[in-house]
Each structure stands twice: as C-alpha cells, then as structure tokens.
Amino acid sequence: MRFSKLFAPTTKDAPKDALLPSHIFLIRGGFISQVGSGIYNFLPLGKIVLDKIKNVVKQELDCIDAQETQLGFITPSELWKESGRYDKFGKELLRFKDRKSNEFVLGPTHEEAMVDLVRSRVKSYKQLPLNLYQINIKFRDEARPRYGLLRGREFLMKDGYSFHEDEEDLKREFSKMQLCYENILKRLGLEYRVVDADSGAIGGSGSKEIMVLADNGEDDIVVCEGCDYAANIEAAKRKKPDFEKSQPKQGSGKIHTPDLKTIEEISSFLEIKPSSMVKAVVKKAIYSDNEEIVLFFIRGCDVLQETKALSACGAIEFADISENELDNLGIDAGFIGPNSQKLKMFVDLELSNEKDFVCGANEKDYHISGFSFVDKNFEYVDLIMVQEGDLCSCCGRELKITKGIEVGHIFMLGDTYSKALNATFLDRNGKAKPYIMGTYGMGISRLVAVMIEQHHDEKGCLWSKESTPFALSIIVSNVKDKEQLSFAQTLYEKLQNAGVEVLLDDRAERFGFKMSDFELLGFPKAVIVGKGLATGEVQIVDRKTLEKTSIEKDKIFDKLMEI
C-alpha cells in the first residue's frame, strides 16, 4: 500500500473526549471514528487490525474443532420470552417492532438463538459434543458507554456455545476452551491472567474470566504472589486471618452505648479491636417480582462484597435504603445485631463457630458483648471483600490487587438454557435429556483497544506482530529526490512480491511529519530512505526502542527478510 493513497486521516491533536491511551491513539491514528455514543466506524487501518485479531481467534478455534456459524443479528423476541430473559435482561436489550408489528431484539448475546438452531436438529447423543461459534456484531444498550472501544454499545464479539451429553464432557471442553483462549492471547502478545469469576445471573456451575492486565482496567483482580491463584474481586477468597481477640472491660452482656453507631466509635469507646465486633450491613434487595430488606453480618474490620451478597440472597440488585424506611421497620441503624432477628439475614462464613463478639443489641443505644456464633443455626455464606495483604487460601502467600480488562469469559452453563427452551436429545438409554451446555465469549473489538492499552508509549501505538496493520513502513525522506524515491519504490515492490505487508510512505511531506506518523501508527519497523542513500546507506528504525541502525543499501532487503 502506498501511504499517498491510504485513507488514514491522522491528527496532531487528541479529541477532547478521549482520555485513555487506546482511545486517543486509535482516533488520532485514523483507525476508528465515533458515530454516536458507544458506536464506532472502523477506517482502513482499524479494519485491518480488527480482521487480523479476528483471524487469530478463528484459526485457534478451528484448531480445536469448533465450527464457525453466523446467526441473525436480529432475533425474534419470542425466543427471549421463551427463555425468560426478555424481562430479566433489562434496558440493555434493545427491542423494536417491524412493519407488521412483530417484536424483535438486537442480539446482545445468542444463547437462545444458538439453542434454537441446534434443538430441532441434534436429537441424539451420537451427534454430541458440538461446539459452534460466530464472530458477529452485538448490541447492548449500555447505561454508560465509555473509553472508546473498551465499552461500546455496538461491538464485535466472538461467542461460542458447546453442547454435551453430561457434565464430565462439558468440563473437558471447558478446559480445552481455556487453553485455546490462552493461545490466542499469547499469539497477540498480551499479558493476561485467567481468574475465577462470579457466574452472575447467567448461573451455571463455574466460570472463568480472561483478564488482560492494564492500569486502566475496569475490574479489580486478586492475584497471589506465591501460586497461580487469581480471581475477580467479586469471587476472590482468602485464607481466614488469625484475628487478635479483645474483650471489653465491662464484661459480657448488655452495654449502654449512647449515640455510638459506627464501628470506630464503639471500638474506641470499649477499647476493643474492630475484628472483635460484628458489623451489620442493611440492603434493600430487588427481585424480579418483589423487594425486601436483607441483613448481612460480617466482622467489624471487613468490607461487604456486594456481588457475593447479591448471589447469597438471589436478588437482581440492591437499592439504597433511607433512614425513614428503617425507622418504619423499627430498625435502629447502628444498633443492629444478629440475635433473634426477624428479617432475612446472612452471616459471613468466617464467623461460624466463632465467639466473644460485640454486636448491636437491636435496641437503641445498646450493644451486647460476649456474643457467640457457636451452635447458632444461621445461614453462613462467603460475604467479605478480599483486601490487599490478605493471604492466599491455596498457598498462604500475600494477595495483591491489580487492574484488569475482561477480554473473555467462559461459563459452564449446565442445562439452564436447554431446559428453559426445552432442548433435549436422547441419551444412551433412550431417555430425553436437556443438553449440558457451555458458553464462551471474547470481545474482538475490545481486543483492538486492549492491544494499545497494554502496548503504547507517549508517542503512539505499539502493535504486536500478529496485530499490526503493516509489518513495515518505508519512509522516503524527500520524495522530490529521484534517487530516494526510485530506490524506495524498488525495495517496496521487492518486499511486496516476497509477501511482506509493507507501506510505502511516498507522501509529499517533510521528514519529521512522516516520522511522527510512523510513531503514532506504531508499525514494528520502518526503513528510512534519506540523505544517507548518497553514501550507500539506509536506516532501520525499531518502533519499540526508536533506535536507528544504518545498513548498506544493497543488504537491506536480505536483512529485512531475516526479521
């Protein structure tokens, strides 16, 4: 490709909306342009990168016998109603009607559509397992699109679905998919972690997220320094710490604590450690058909992890709760305890069988000490947020918290969808049974941004070998110099014939302008054909180090073919 013909409008200034490096450089380099909130055009350079990443993903998937399909972007609402997600999915699901008033949705994910495709055609265990995927546009009407391609409303995603006769076979496929995803990220040159994840509302028996490490990531992930344990903060576990015990001088029983509501106030008043107290967290849980107040009890020094709390009570979300509402229920905020509680409540797992706590007395201005969980029949679940410095439950080393961007999520779904959609096959005993399913997503357009988020410098992009739009740019320093131009052109044609993806920067611009563009666009290498040519030399520039190496002009072709 000749740069003089390439549609790549680069700019010197960043658009005011762009904050993250990936967003700034993709816009400045003319890779993408914004159409509307969360919707982007891909210009030629962006399209090449997108296709390259797509091809890597496709190649790796085809290697493990997954088969590519393409489902309709627009899905009839019927299917969504059948699975029950039409109402559950919320406002992210864009619904509309056609001219005949038939209802449709823009596909945000395709479990329903894929099950529908398979259910009438796969009726025997002999046809299983089956792994189908597509790489296609998705639309989710996000409440708040942001960060360019990282969180768009319209985006390109690879979504795959596997069908099995039993859980065992699903587990086998799940591990295979994990390896496949890891191979994809290795080929793209990305540093990543596979982390335990919360399965969320989609349910199923287990899920893992593939996180690319990046400072601007939206997710907090917990990683162990000693072993390969890693988890999303929403699902992270820790080794139960050895808490120092402390008792109030007042002894056990009811203690008058006028107007002392917070953990800090009471712990300093009674001269005890927060870890010897029980904290009550009140939430209003919203379900699809009703709502209720739920109490969560955790150790005074801990923090409630909301996602864990949500899955404990099975609610869709938590809403804020006002002092008035508490008053109406006869609850004194600041004095809530687990004892003889009428409301629905959950207790953190680490508190089970522990004793000697100070907690609220369920009476204004009073706390009780000496409270024991021993032999108390509460519902114990993991509720706490892992903090930096907690210890790993696997190896006991320290846990660190770092930022990541979710680029893939793999689920062992089980039969949730196949049951809901009545999708069954005949097993070895001739009995009808719902498929056991897995689902596997990977954000392709998000990966374009992630490449830059992880690999850039202050001047621009740093594309890896598998993702770069061009392997090499030949920069003609002065196109009016006939020698330079003709040497560059000859080299360009030779390289092209040898199958190298090469760009010839033959624009009538000054040297500095072209170098800056090269740095912004981020191809791995450039050859400068300039004034050195008079003495028989050209230069190779390495984008990463920005080092220039002079080389005899007659040896440049062979040298380039080596790299």
Add this chain to the structure above:
RNA sequence: CGGAGUGUAGCGCAGCCUGGUUAGCGCACCUGGUUUGGGACCAGGGGGUCGAAGGUUCGAAUCCUUUCACUCCGACCA
C-alpha cells in the same frame, strides 16, 4: 438511572455575562513559490442555516422556554 458539564468550519477553541453592519483565531484543506533528517516559510484562497424548535426584540450566536446530542463522576454492566 442520579449528579455535573459541553454543543460556534473537518479538529481544537474565542465571542455570549453587558443583543447592534459582511461571526473570529489556531491546526487542517486548495493555488503559486521557496524549502526538505524531526509535525517548515511567504503570498493568495475556499469552507458556518452558531445543535434543533419556539419565544422576547426594530434587531439574537448572545436573553427566555422546550428539546436533542455528546462527554465526565457515580450506580449498573449475561
């Protein structure tokens, strides 16, 4: 969905408070010339229903009302 902000040329902005001929500036763009190893210089030039609708006024980019779009913080994010 709650809070804040911005819409004036392709991009970045000034003008608005205090209404007054043809609405400015920088970058980009076009023509000619000089230049050519780090985003050149000189000269000339093109490009705007001032987000939209309505109102006040002799007169609106400017004041008022409504509305739309976009951005940021938060909530949310199979």
